[in-house]
Amino acid sequence: xxxxxxxxxxxxxxxxxxLDYIGIIILLATIGVLIGTIGHYLxxxxxxxxxxxxxxxxxxxxVLERFTHFVRMTSFIILAITGIAFAIFNVxxxxxTYDSAYKIHIVFAILFALSSLVSIVIWLxxxxxxxxxxxWFKVMGxxxxxxxIHPPSGRFNAGQxxxxxxxxxxxxxxxxxxxxxxxxxxxxxxxxVWATVIHGISAITLMAGVIAHAYLGSxxxxxxxxxxxxxxxxxxxxxxxxxxxxxxxxxxxx
Numbered sequence: 001x002x003x004x005x006x007x008x009x010x011x012x013x014x015x016x017x018x019l020d021y022i023g024i025i026i027l028l029a030t031i032g033v034l035i036g037t038i039g040h041y042l043x044x045x046x047x048x049x050x051x052x053x054x055x056x057x058x059x060x061x062x063v064l065e066r067f068t069h070f071v072r073m074t075s076f077i078i079l080a081i082t083g084i085a086f087a088i089f090n091v092x093x094x095x096x097t098y099d100s101a102y103k104i105h106i107v108f109a110i111l112f113a114l115s116s117l118v119s120i121v122i123w124l125x126x127x128x129x130x131x132x133x134x135x136w137f138k139v140m141g142x143x144x145x146x147x148x149i150h151p152p153s154g155r156f157n158a159g160q161x162x163x164x165x166x167x168x169x170x171x172x173x174x175x176x177x178x179x180x181x182x183x184x185x186x187x188x189x190x191x192x193v194w195a196t197v198i199h200g201i202s203a204i205t206l207m208a209g210v211i212a213h214a215y216l217g218s219x220x221x222x223x224x225x226x227x228x229x230x231x232x233x234x235x236x237x238x239x240x241x242x243x244x245x246x247x248x249x250x251x252x253x254x
Contacts (some may be wrong), residue, residue: 011193018197023088025201029208037215040143048148048241052222054234058249060155061231065122069228072115075108080207082108087200109178116171123164126155132244133158143220155245163213170209173202 007015046052061069082105085091091101135151136158142149143159151157156164177199180187187195218225223237238246 007190007193011190014197015193018200022200026084026088026204029204030211033208033211037212037219040215041219044143044146046220046222047142048150048237049222051234051237051240052224054223054236056223056226056230056232057235058233058238058246059231060227060233060238063231064118066228066231068115068118068122071111072119073228075112075115076206076210078108079105079112080203083200083203106182109175109182112171113175116168116175120168120171123156127161127164129158129161130154130244133161143216150240150243152244153242154248155242157242159216163209166209167206167213170202170206173198174206177202 081094082091082096082101085094085096085101086105091098094101096104132152132154136153139145139149139151141151141157141159177195180191180195181199184192217228221241223234227233235246238249
């Protein structure tokens with residue numbers, strides 16, 4: 001009798017489905033989001049394009065926030081590449097042996113876990129939903145129209161707050177399940193099977209969200225991408241995109 005024969009039937013069936021369709025799921029999720037972002041850019045276009053040409057003056061992200069974002073972003077990209085290689089490609093196709101790819105995956109997994117923890121803590125306060133955030137959701141932030149719409153928004157708009165909770169939940173699932181898979185000798189087979197499925201599906205879902213987030217924070221909103229480099233935005237950008245936060249910044253500077 002094989003080890004898999006002792007599995008709970010539900011766990012065994014889900015594991016088989018996962019192994020059979022993981023490649024298709026990755027391709028559909030990635031291609032689907034890319035098509036969606038490209039389609040949005042071609043049909044709707046960037047929001048308030050003129051704001052991207054203005055001089056950045058107001059500090060939006062401090063050094064700690066930018067550094068943490070960089071580490072988390074970089075580690076996630078490396079994890080996505082090596083993870084996809086493990087799932088549907090031979091790691092030799094990216095010029096690595098299995099052992100070296102695994103070590104790289106573990107190192108960047110630790111960096112991702114640490115930077116995620118810092119991100120969750122430093123952005124928690126700004127990611128609490130306010131009553132005015134409902135106004136943003138009612139017009140979907142203006143992303144579904146060519147008209148320039150600027151609903152109420154604090155330091156983070158409702159969409160960014162939603163992404164914070166989305167990425168936080170998925171990061172916790174990825175990190176937690178990844179821990180089980182890194183120390184298989186400590187857990188039983190069924191726990192490892194569930195961890196494999198949760199790890200893969202959560203990572204793919206997070207990857208799709210990150211692609212959309214990257215698009216919205218760059219091409220869709222001119223004047224935004226610079227915040228992760230120098231941390232600053234133009235005054236008019238802040239006034240239009242985050243009016244409540246802009247007002248708070250003005251009051252504090254007086």
